[in-house]
Amino acid sequence: MADIPTLDNINRKSELKVDLRPTLFIGAGGTGMEVMMRIRRRILSAVWNRHHPTRVESIHDFPVARFLHFDLDSNAVIDEGKSQRTDPWFELVKLTDEERLVEPLDLPQYHESDDSLARFPLIESWMPLRPKKLRALGIDPSKGAGQIRSVARLYLFDKYPKLRGRIKGALNFLSSNAGIERKENYQRLGLQVDTSKFRIVVIASNAGGTGAGSAIDLGWMAKAIARQEVADSQVDLVMFMPSGFAKANKERTEANAYATLMELETTMRDMNAQVKWMDPDSITGRGAPFDDVYFVDNANLANKATQDVKDVYQMVADTLFEDFASADFANRKRSVAVNQQQHKLGPYNPRVPEARFGDMRLSYSKVYSAFGQSVLDTQQSLREDIRAYELAALMVKEFFGLVGRDGLLARRAGDGERDSFMREQMDMRELPFDEFPDFKKGTVDVAPFQEYALTGLLLRDREGRSLLERVESKVQLEMDRIMAAFDINQWRERVAELLPNLERDAIREAGATAETSEDRIKRHTVELTGRLKERVRERLYALLDDRKQGGLEFVLSLLEQVKARLLQRDLAHAERNGRRYRDIRDALRTRQVEESLGNLSQAAGRLFGKGSAGPRSHGAPQARHRRLPAFPPAGRQRGPVHRSHAQHVGLAGRTAGAGRIRQRPVERHRRRIP
DSSP states (O other): OOOOOOHHHHHHHHOOOOOBOOEEEEEEHHHHHHHHHHHHHHHHHOOBOSSSOBOOSOGGGOTTEEEEEEOSOTTOOSOTTOOTTTOTTHHHHSOOGGGEEOOOOOTHHHHSSTTGGGGOHHHHTTOOSOHHHHHHHTOOGGGOOTTOHHHHHHHHHHTHHHHHHHHHHHHHHHHHHTSGGGHHHHHHHTOOBOTTOEEEEEEEESSSSHHHHHHHHHHHHHHHHHHHHSSOEEEEEEEEOGGGGTTTTHHHHHHHHHHHHHHHHHHHHOTTOEEESSSSSOOEEESOSOSEEEEEOSBOTTOOBOSOHHHHHHHHHHHHHHTTOOSHHHHHHHHHHHHGGGGSSSEEOOOOOHHHHTTOOOOEEOOEEOOOOOOOOOSHHHHHHHHHHHHHHHHHHHHTTOBOGGGOBOOOOOHHHHHHHHHHHHOOOEEEEOOOOOOOTTSSOOOOEEEEHHHHHHTBOTTSOBHHHHHHHHHHHHHHHHHHHSOGGGHHHHHHHHHHHHHHHHSOOTTOOSOOHHHHHHHHHHHHHHHHHHHHHHHHHHHHHOTTTOOHHHHHHHHHHHHHHIIIIIHHHHHHHHHHHHHHHHHIIIIIHHHHHHHHHHHHHHHHOTTOOOOOOSSOHHHHHTTOTTSOOTTSOOOHHHHHHHHHHHHHHHHHHHSOOOOOOOOSTTTTOO
C-alpha cells in the first residue's frame, strides 16, 4: 500500500542535508563573552570522533571555529561564577589577545569642545549625545558603555580599522583550514564540513550598552568583509531579551531593548541601506545586516522562567555547540533551520479592526526566530562512567600501594622513617657546634647549639676542600708578611689596614668584580641544591615502586611529615642559628677587634718603651729581637697579642662569608722571634 502523502513527508523529502560550516563567533559585550566562554569549554571537554575518540588540546587546534570578543570593559576576562585562580580550565578557555578587541576609548577627543564632533562627520550624523552632554555624563569607558548605546557605537567607529582586521584575520584562518591539505583535521575529529559556505554568529543582548549599541553594525561589517574574503556566508544574530537583566535597572534595560528592536526592524526591512564607518577608506554595509535573527528570553512558551540568566547563557552555548557535531541530530537541526528560511521571506501583516482604524495596515518582518534546548538523559551513560571511574581508581590504588593487603590501610611513614630520610637523603643530621673564639666573658653567648651537617657541606667547594681553610691560609700568610717586614710597634697599624682587605675578599660589595668567598658559597649552594633534589627524587621514586616498604601513600605521608617538620622546627632552628652567627660576627668586628688592637699597642709599648718606636734597622735585626724575652719558645702557650689578632682576622672573614666559625691555632707567628 502506497504511503499517503502528508505535509510532514513532503517536508522530509524536500529537506537538504546541511553539513557543519566553519563558524566565526563575535561576542559583543559581557553577554557575548559569557556565551562564547561556555562554547569553548564544551569544545575542550567533548570527546570527538566516536570511532576513534580524541580530544582537542587547544581551541587553536579546533579548525572550524574562531572567536572574537568586542567590548569596552577591560575587566571581563572569564565567565561569571568562575575564579581565575581556582578554575582549572582558565588557561585553556581564556581568550587570547588576537581574540579580544578590548581597548581604551579616547572619549575626550569627541567632547573636549562644543565643535569636536564636527571633525568626525560620519559620527556627527547619528550621534545623539552632543559634546556638552558627554562631558556632563562623566562616562568611564574602561568600565563599559554604562548602558548607553551610543557610546558603544562610538567605540565601534573609533576601533573600526582594528575590528575590520580582526574579523578578516579570523575568516582567513577558517578559510585556510578549509583547504584540501587541511582535511585531515576534520577527519581526525570525525567532522563532515561544508567548506563552500561560512557562518558568522553575532551574540549580544539588547538590554545593556555594548551589545545593544554595536550588534547591528557588527552584522553589517561582518557581512561586508565576508563578501570580500570567502565565497559564501551566512550572518546570524542571537540576541538576549531584557527580562533576564531586570535587576540591572529594569527601566533602562527595557528602554534599550525597545530602541534596539526598533532599529533592528528598520534595518532588516530596508534593503537599500548603506553604512560606512570611515571616510574615505571604508567598506560599505548594504541591505539587511543579518540573514537570521534569534531572540532568547529567560522564559519559555509555557511561561516557565529561570531567575538566573546564566542558565540562558548555558542553553544558548549548548545549542550553538550542537551545530559542530556531525551526528544525525545535528544534521537534522541544521536542515530544519535552512528549510525554515522559506517561511520568513514575506512580511507579516496583522489584521486591525476596520471600524476603528479604517484602511490602516500594519506590516512587520518575519525574519525573527527563537529556539530552546531540551535534554533527555536516561543516566545510563552516567552510571557506566561512574563504574568505569571507580574501577580505574581501584586499579590505580592497587598499583601505587594505596590499599594494603587484606583490605587494610596502606602503610604510612612514621617519625623514625622521616628522620632517617632527612638524615640520609637531605643531610639534615644534627651536630653540636661549640667552636667559639676566645671571647671575653659576657661579650656574647657561647653556649653550644645544634647545627646541621648540610651547613658544613655548604662550606666546601666542588672538590671537597674547605672554604674556611682557604680564608685562614690567606690570613696566616698576611700575618707572616707583616711580622717579617715590620717592627712590632708597626704591627697594629698594618693589621688595621689589612682588615678591610680581608673582609672584601670574603664579602661581596656593590660594584666589585673579583670573586669572593661569599660568591663561592652561593655558587656551591646552587650546585648542592641540584644534587640534593636529584638524590631525593630518585629515592622517592624508588620508594614509590617498592610495594613492601613504600607505595604512593607512604611517599605522600613521608613528604607531608618532612614538610611539617621543616616548617615547624627546622626552619626555626636555622633562623636561630643564623642569629647566633650574626651575634658572633658583630662581636668580632667591633668589641673583639678593638680589644685585640689595644692589647697589641700595649705590648709594643712595654717591649720598646716610650719613644723607642721606629722602623727596624736592617743592619742588625737579630740583635734587637733578642731583647724581647716576653715571647715564649715555640710549642708553648702563645701570647695574647698574636692570638687575638689571628683569631679576629680569620673569624671575621669566616663568619661574614659562611656563618660558620672555627678557631685554628696560629703556629708560625713566633718562629721569626727567637
